[in-house]
Amino acid sequence: MAASGHPVAEPFAGGLESFTHTLVRGLARRGHEVTLFAPAGTDPDLPATLRTPPEFAPSNVSLADRNAPPLRWMQEHHAYLSLMLDLSQDRGVDIVHDTSLHHLPVAMAPLLPVPTVTTLHAPPLPWIESAVTLAPQCAHFAAVSRATARAWSHLVRAQVVPNGVDLTRWTPGPGGEHAVWAGRIVPEKAPHLAIRACAEAGVRLLLAGPIHDRAYYTREVRPLLGAAADYVGHLSDAGLRDLVQHAGVLVATPDWEEPYGLVAAEAMACGTPVAALARGALPEVVGRAGGVVVPAGDPQALAAAVRQCLQLDRAAVRAHAEAQCCADRMVARYERLYASLISAGRAA
Numbered sequence: 001m002a003a004s005g006h007p008v009a010e011p012f013a014g015g016l017e018s019f020t021h022t023l024v025r026g027l028a029r030r031g032h033e034v035t036l037f038a039p040a041g042t043d044p045d046l047p048a049t050l051r052t053p054p055e056f057a058p059s060n061v062s063l064a065d066r067n068a069p070p071l072r073w074m075q076e077h078h079a080y081l082s083l084m085l086d087l088s089q090d091r092g093v094d095i096v097h098d099t100s101l102h103h104l105p106v107a108m109a110p111l112l113p114v115p116t117v118t119t120l121h122a123p124p125l126p127w128i129e130s131a132v133t134l135a136p137q138c139a140h141f142a143a144v145s146r147a148t149a150r151a152w153s154h155l156v157r158a159q160v161v162p163n164g165v166d167l168t169r170w171t172p173g174p175g176g177e178h179a180v181w182a183g184r185i186v187p188e189k190a191p192h193l194a195i196r197a198c199a200e201a202g203v204r205l206l207l208a209g210p211i212h213d214r215a216y217y218t219r220e221v222r223p224l225l226g227a228a229a230d231y232v233g234h235l236s237d238a239g240l241r242d243l244v245q246h247a248g249v250l251v252a253t254p255d256w257e258e259p260y261g262l263v264a265a266e267a268m269a270c271g272t273p274v275a276a277l278a279r280g281a282l283p284e285v286v287g288r289a290g291g292v293v294v295p296a297g298d299p300q301a302l303a304a305a306v307r308q309c310l311q312l313d314r315a316a317v318r319a320h321a322e323a324q325c326c327a328d329r330m331v332a333r334y335e336r337l338y339a340s341l342i343s344a345g346r347a348a
Contacts, residue, residue, distance in 0.1 A: 003100045004053050004079045005072070007041035010237045013210055014184050015163075015262035016121050018237075019144075020099050022166055024048050026331035035093070037083055053079030080104035087112050095338050107131035109138040115341040117142060120158055123151050123257050123280075132156055140341055142334070144260040145281030151257060159337060162285075163260045164330030165321070169237070170269035172318050173245020178204045179306055180247040180272070182240060182263045185211045185221060190255035192220040193277070193299070195229045198251060200303035203310070205229040205251065208240055245270045249291070249309035252276040253302070261285045268321035271314035275305035289320035 002020045006013035028047035036048040056078035088111040098105040098118040109116040117140045143149035143158035181194040198205035250267035258280035274291030276282045292305035
């Protein structure tokens with residue numbers, strides 16, 4: 001099940017939607033029958049049976065309650081409550097894979113006749129922490145990186161299943177002289193840091209991605225655009241691939257503990273080195289072969305990393321991606337995890 005807030009379709013709202021798209025396609029290629037719970041607007045060409053969340057509109061009487069939660073919160077709550085109740089009566093499912101970051105699939109896992117595995121795509125979230133304490137023996141977890149598994153280790157033991165990208169779609173490109181920043185334009189992704197570092201490095205920067213926080217963009221990003229940097233919009237996968245393939249470096253500037261860093265993997269698959277801040281999983285994803293990782297809070301070091309990446313061997317960067325960021329390997333690991341949980345469930 002995907003997050004209910006954004007369709008699983010290009011242009012992807014974020015890495016979670018891209019991950020779900022890749023996983024569904026990979027499982028189907030391996031012969032699995034997949035049912036995907038995702039919002040309307042999800043890619044109709046995905047090889048899966050699509051289940052969309054039921055619509056819910058609170059009555060005017062209930063909305064008059066001064067303590068009524070936001071409408072979107074209620075709609076998400078209703079969507080996952082409905083799905084989990086339906087699944088509790090469904091005998092045609094072998095396993096449930098939750099990629100939603102919502103608490104109800106975890107809390108209601110004990111109601112299901114089959115195992116539930118939740119992929120942790122974020123640092124610890126209080127709602128999910130609460131759910132885990134209520135269903136500690138019934139929910140199973142995978143983490144997208146060792147860093148994310150460590151972040152959750154106070155509460156759960158998560159099997160590390162690193163994210164991957166489709167290496168047949170993200171293919172090597174010729175590179176170029178400019179830099180790219182890609183992702184959700186929000187404070188925790190901090191594209192303003194990339195603009196400043198590239199300006200100091202004397203390298204033009206192109207930014208791509210959805211503006212999820214308009215106030216942040218207006219306050220911190222837009223004033224820095226101009227001769228040294230430009231915002232090129234929210235691109236399709238094909239458009240983003242072309243942009244990255246023709247870039248000399250991708251700059252990753254998280255101002256939070258990055259759970260994985262899918263854009264870094266995509267860039268390296270194109271042979272484009274990554275200049276990154278050492279937050280969360282980026283040191284393990286980029287490593288020493290995929291680019292240059294520098295301490296957070298050191299803009300001069302990041303500027304130097306941008307310049308250094310322009311000189312790196314693109315073939316070696318691609319080879320690193322093939323060894324560490326392959327979607328086929330990710331899907332195979334999930335297959336093994338599914339099989340072990342199904343087998344344990346039957347034995348019990």
